[in-house]
Structure formats: C-alpha cells, structure tokens
Amino acid sequence: MKKRSALFVVIVHVLLLHAVYAQTHSFKDVPKRIILNLTASPESSMAVTWRTSEEFKASEVQYAVSTQWTDFKKSVTKVNVTTEKFAINDHQFVYHYSGVLNGLKPGTTYVYRVGHDSVWSEWNQFKTAGKDDAPFKFVYFGDPQNDIKEHVSRVFREAYKLAPDACFWLTAGDLAAYPTDDLWGELFDAAGFIYRVTPSVMVPGNHDRSVVMVDGKETRLKTTDPIWKAHFTLPENGIAGLEETSYYVDYQGVRFLMLNTNDKLQEQAEWMEKLLSKNPNKWTIVALHYPFYNTGSDHDTKAVRIALLPIIDKYNVDLVLQGHDHTYARTFKLRDGRVVPVDGKGTVYVVSVSGPKAYALNTKYKDLMAKIGDKISSFQVISVEANKLSFTTYTAAGAVYDSFELRK
Ligand SMILES: [Fe+2]
Incomplete structure (x- = not known):
C-alpha cells in the first residue's frame, strides 16, 4: 500500500512538472x-x-x-x-x-x-553578397497566386533543386489570391526551408492589396495589405508611403529596382529617374507586377506603360521581370515599342507565372515576342557576369523552355 501511494505521488509530481513546463515554455509554439x-x-x-x-x-x-x-x-x-x-x-x-x-x-x-x-x-x-561586382545567379518567379500548396510547391522545390546556389529569389507579385492567413500559410509551406536559407525580394501585385466590402461588394484598396509587412522585412529606401513595397537593392554590379505598380506611379517614375541617372552598376533590372506589353487575356496595363516606359527606354534598363498576365512571354530587345538589334541599346521584357492559373494568350504584341506560350508554370534562373547575362526558363517539370543571353 505504501509503495502504491508513493508511486501515485511521483506520478502526480511528474504531471504537475510537465504542466508547469508546458505553461512556461510553450514548447509547441516554435518560430x-x-x-x-x-x-x-x-x-x-x-x-x-x-x-x-x-x-x-x-x-x-x-x-x-x-x-x-x-x-x-x-x-x-x-x-x-x-x-x-x-x-x-x-x-x-x-x-x-x-x-x-x-x-x-x-x-x-x-x-x-x-x-x-x-x-x-x-x-x-x-x-552575404560580395562587396564588389562579381558573377552571381538568382531565381525569378511570376505569380504563385492560386492553389499554392497543391501546385506551386513543386515549382519552388524544382527551382531549389536546379539552382540551389541562387543568391536570392525574386517574386514579381500576386503571392496569393487573397491576403489571408491561410493562403500565406500555403506560400510558406510551399517554400518550406528554402525561405530560411535563400533570401527573398518581392513586389506586390493587385492581389496583395487589402480587400474591403463597399456596398456589399468586394473592393481592393490601393494599399498593400498589412499581411505583407508583418511577414517581410524589406528595404525602405523608396518613396514615402510605399516602404517595403517599392525599393532598390544593388547586388554585385546589378541595380534592382523593385516597383509597386498598385499606386503612386508618377512618384515612382521620378524616383526611378533619379536612381538611374546616377547608377554606378553595370546592369539594371526592374521588377514589377503589371507588364508593359500585355500577353494575357484582355489585359491592358496602360497606366504603367505611360508612367514608366519612357524611363525604362531612356536609361536602357537591361531586363524587366513582370507578372500578372499568367502566360509566358519574352520580348526581343525593344526600345520605344520597337524591336532593336541584339547588340543595340534596348530592354528585354519577360512575363512568367509560377502558379497554375492560365489566361488565354493575347496576341496584340506578338510581333515583339521572341517566345510566347500559355499553360506553362515556370521559374527563371538568371546568371549575371561582368559582360554577360544568361537567362533560362524552366518549366515546373524541370525542362528548359526558353533561354537567351544579353551581352555588353
Ligand atoms: Fe495580378
């Protein structure tokens, strides 16, 4: 009897200790x-x-x-x-x-x-990045947006398999269809540990804006949903009011201009002009959500074209990475809306989509396109050297779909 009560006391003690430990340490609440x-x-x-x-x-x-x-x-x-x-x-x-x-x-x-x-x-x-210009590679994704857990997971993971040494990932907006906790949870699950070891930069798309109900109708504000700033810690070196959504990063000889095309286009155009008129980097890459030359459905992102395209042309931005159209589209080198010689001054524009949503192809600008296609979930591996930029598009299945080089 004595033995049994002693055992009982020990069990109660262990249970109590366990409860206290759980309370004070919340061991399940891992980061x-x-x-x-x-x-x-x-x-x-x-x-x-x-x-x-x-x-x-x-x-x-x-x-x-x-x-x-x-x-x-x-x-x-x-x-x-x-x-x-x-x-x-x-x-x-x-x-x-x-x-x-x-x-x-x-x-x-x-x-x-x-x-x-x-x-x-x-x-x-x-x-960390090197302090001088040096070759590096990064991965660019178009909109993950839809069925992220189900379909984008394999795209992210294939990208990590094919370019594990990418210095960072760049995502061109519409991270999720709605700025809800569940969908953002899918995004982080899809990326798994990769977000912990490969730094990210991203710009917001139209789906990353706050949603409110106006007269019983779902309406998107111009502002990026607070879920963005809660989850990311991005640069605040852009214009006032667009912190962490419009900014720039110089990385080993490349100036990356990351634009928020949901708001303040004219202010961003002036800001771009300042940054590009005094740009010590050899290469310039712009990332934004709305494309300049639409290839998806009946999209026509004219406001972005009017505000920003003259600056892209004036300063010979090398490459523009875009989303929104849910197609694959890569232009020839263009200037002022026309195809220019490969060795001339001009810009290549790319649209891609990492997620499974596809729009019908809009062929309005087909004469400007070097490669165009629909129903292709893809990611892009971009390698930059002193005189060469190599661009390869891989499908979700890991096959090369498109590639080109820029030289200077
Ligand atoms: Fe979009």
Missing part, C-alpha cells in the same frame, strides 16, 4: 514562417522575420560566422527584434518578429537561429 529578406546593403546585413502564436518578449535572433563544427555557438551575437501583434481574423492574434543583422562581413557564410527562452528554430545558413 514559424521564418524568412530571410535582402536589405538595401546585402553585403553587410540581412533581415529575418518569423512568428509565434503567443507573444514572447525575449525573442531574438542569434548569429555567428559559420564554422565546420558546432563551436560557432561560442561566439554568437544576439539581435533584439521588433514585435508586431497581428490579427489573423476578428478574434485571433499572432506575433511577428523582425530583426536586421548588421555589420556582417561581405561574401561570408553565417549561421542564425530565431526564437525565445529555450525554444529555438534550427540553425540555418546564408551568405
């Missing part, structure tokens, strides 16, 4: 939706964002220069984070954290983890 974003200084800093269900005031990022063994843990630097309480529906909140790792060494591999108290993510690795 989720962890993502790296490039900053405006990719050679010396990196941004990381994640979230938990409860608020943890002790949340931080820890990082160190990577080592071959686990001894990097002896020289860890801690970064305090900004916390945002975010409503995912009318009665439920989550907590998003963002931290920027500054003062990093160029061209160096770092390990990092995020978390709170004793609850941590795994250690992940990334590499």
Whole structure:
C-alpha cells in the first residue's frame, strides 16, 4: 500500500512538472514562417522575420560566422527584434518578429537561429553578397497566386533543386489570391526551408492589396495589405508611403529596382529617374507586377506603360521581370515599342507565372515576342557576369523552355 501511494505521488509530481513546463515554455509554439529578406546593403546585413502564436518578449535572433563544427555557438551575437501583434481574423492574434543583422562581413557564410527562452528554430545558413561586382545567379518567379500548396510547391522545390546556389529569389507579385492567413500559410509551406536559407525580394501585385466590402461588394484598396509587412522585412529606401513595397537593392554590379505598380506611379517614375541617372552598376533590372506589353487575356496595363516606359527606354534598363498576365512571354530587345538589334541599346521584357492559373494568350504584341506560350508554370534562373547575362526558363517539370543571353 505504501509503495502504491508513493508511486501515485511521483506520478502526480511528474504531471504537475510537465504542466508547469508546458505553461512556461510553450514548447509547441516554435518560430514559424521564418524568412530571410535582402536589405538595401546585402553585403553587410540581412533581415529575418518569423512568428509565434503567443507573444514572447525575449525573442531574438542569434548569429555567428559559420564554422565546420558546432563551436560557432561560442561566439554568437544576439539581435533584439521588433514585435508586431497581428490579427489573423476578428478574434485571433499572432506575433511577428523582425530583426536586421548588421555589420556582417561581405561574401561570408553565417549561421542564425530565431526564437525565445529555450525554444529555438534550427540553425540555418546564408551568405552575404560580395562587396564588389562579381558573377552571381538568382531565381525569378511570376505569380504563385492560386492553389499554392497543391501546385506551386513543386515549382519552388524544382527551382531549389536546379539552382540551389541562387543568391536570392525574386517574386514579381500576386503571392496569393487573397491576403489571408491561410493562403500565406500555403506560400510558406510551399517554400518550406528554402525561405530560411535563400533570401527573398518581392513586389506586390493587385492581389496583395487589402480587400474591403463597399456596398456589399468586394473592393481592393490601393494599399498593400498589412499581411505583407508583418511577414517581410524589406528595404525602405523608396518613396514615402510605399516602404517595403517599392525599393532598390544593388547586388554585385546589378541595380534592382523593385516597383509597386498598385499606386503612386508618377512618384515612382521620378524616383526611378533619379536612381538611374546616377547608377554606378553595370546592369539594371526592374521588377514589377503589371507588364508593359500585355500577353494575357484582355489585359491592358496602360497606366504603367505611360508612367514608366519612357524611363525604362531612356536609361536602357537591361531586363524587366513582370507578372500578372499568367502566360509566358519574352520580348526581343525593344526600345520605344520597337524591336532593336541584339547588340543595340534596348530592354528585354519577360512575363512568367509560377502558379497554375492560365489566361488565354493575347496576341496584340506578338510581333515583339521572341517566345510566347500559355499553360506553362515556370521559374527563371538568371546568371549575371561582368559582360554577360544568361537567362533560362524552366518549366515546373524541370525542362528548359526558353533561354537567351544579353551581352555588353
Ligand atoms: Fe495580378
């Protein structure tokens, strides 16, 4: 009898301890939706964002220069984070954290983890950009948008298989059909660990805007939904009011202008003019959602063409990466709406779609197109060297669909 009551006391004790531990450590609330974003200084800093269900005031990022063994843990630097309480529906909140790792060494591999108290993510690795011009590659995706878990997962994963050494991923808007927590959850699940090890930059599309009901009708505002800033920590070096949605990044000899084509087009045109008139980089790439030469359905994104195309032409932007039309389209080198010689001054424009939604082809600009097609989920691997830019489009099945080179 004595033995049985002693055993009972032990069991109760263990259960109590377990309950207390669970309460104080919330061990199931591990950091989720962890993502790296490039900053405006990719050679010396990196941004990381994640979230938990409860608020943890002790949340931080820890990082160190990577080592071959686990001894990097002896020289860890801690970064305090900004916390945002975010409503995912009318009665439920989550907590998003963002931290920027500054003062990093160029061209160096770092390990990092995020978390709170004793609850941590795994250690992940990334590499900073070099401080000088040097060859690199990145991956560009058109709209994921629809059936993300079901269909975009394989596209992301194939891209990682074929270009695991991409320095970053660039997405040209319409990340999800609606800015809802469930659909954004699909996006992060589709990318899996890749968002934790390959930094991202992205611009918003029309589907990334806030949705409100006006007179019982679903209406999209011009503003990017708050879900964007909760999940990402992107540069704020663009014009006022479009922080983290319109910005630029110089990466090893390429100036990337990332535009928000939902709003303030004229202001962005003036901002582009300033940036391109004093551009020390050899190459210039523009990413935006609405295409200049439409190839999808009855789309005609005229306002973007009127506001921005003269600047693209004036400063001979090399490449424009776009979304929205849910087709594949790659122009010849163009200037002022006309095909120019391959070795002349001009711009190549590409539309692609990573998701499964397809529009019927609009052939209005077919004479400007070097390659055009529909029902092709794809991703693009772009390699930049001093005098050559190599562009390859792969289908979701991993086959080469299109390729070209630009030389200068
Ligand atoms: Fe769109």
